[in-house]
Amino acid sequence: MSPIDAFLIDLDRAWDGPPGPKICLRIIGSTALMMQTSYNRGTKDRDVLEADVLRGEVGTRLKALAGPDSRLHVKHRVYLDIVGCGIPFLPHVPEFLPVPALDAQLTHFHIETLSVLDTVVSKLKRFNANDIDDIAAMVSLDLVDPERLIERFRSAVDGFLGDARADDLPRYIRHLHRVERDFLMTAETPIELPSWIDDSD
Numbered sequence: 001m002s003p004i005d006a007f008l009i010d011l012d013r014a015w016d017g018p019p020g021p022k023i024c025l026r027i028i029g030s031t032a033l034m035m036q037t038s039y040n041r042g043t044k045d046r047d048v049l050e051a052d053v054l055r056g057e058v059g060t061r062l063k064a065l066a067g068p069d070s071r072l073h074v075k076h077r078v079y080l081d082i083v084g085c086g087i088p089f090l091p092h093v094p095e096f097l098p099v100p101a102l103d104a105q106l107t108h109f110h111i112e113t114l115s116v117l118d119t120v121v122s123k124l125k126r127f128n129a130n131d132i133d134d135i136a137a138m139v140s141l142d143l144v145d146p147e148r149l150i151e152r153f154r155s156a157v158d159g160f161l162g163d164a165r166a167d168d169l170p171r172y173i174r175h176l177h178r179v180e181r182d183f184l185m186t187a188e189t190p191i192e193l194p195s196w197i198d199d200s201d
Helices: 003-014 029-036 056-066 071-076 116-126 131-139 146-162 163-186
Strands: 023-029 045-049 079-083 097-098 111-112
Touching: 003 029, 003 045, 003 056, 003 071, 003 111, 023 029, 029 045, 029 116, 029 131, 056 071, 056 079, 071 079, 071 163, 111 116, 116 131, 116 146, 116 163, 131 163, 146 163
Parallel strands: 023 111, 045 079
Antiparallel strands: 023 045, 097 111
């Protein structure tokens, strides 16, 4: 059993929140990559994309059971982090995939993982050393199709154009171009932005 599965199974067994149908936990970040591939690296948390059901009493109880300094955090040395829907850089309709083998062992939760390609897109926002390593690993596993990457990236750009987050898009484009140039060994794809966005940096 993988450490990630063990953590989520323990959370399921410890769940004492409101009764009802299975709660969907949508996993993002490097954890999503490790749940779908042979890739593995240390991480301090299990990123969960916040959904409506994770707010209120459900979200509060999840943080108490599996958040920082919880019993599960101490036991597994990782914790669950609920991430707001507006924070990740994701395509307009993110692709989440079921995890049937794990789901069969859970009573209270239904697990979905963000697809490899959409996870790569999301990592173009922060693009720190760990994100770069994650992306490079997915490229080395031949899991990043250049054309599909551009398609999903453009979808994410469209979602950020309508608010203040648009000012950050030139930086994300530079990150994309580095991935194309240094990892995929392809030409940089022009990404057009509205003229009101300053891309002079």
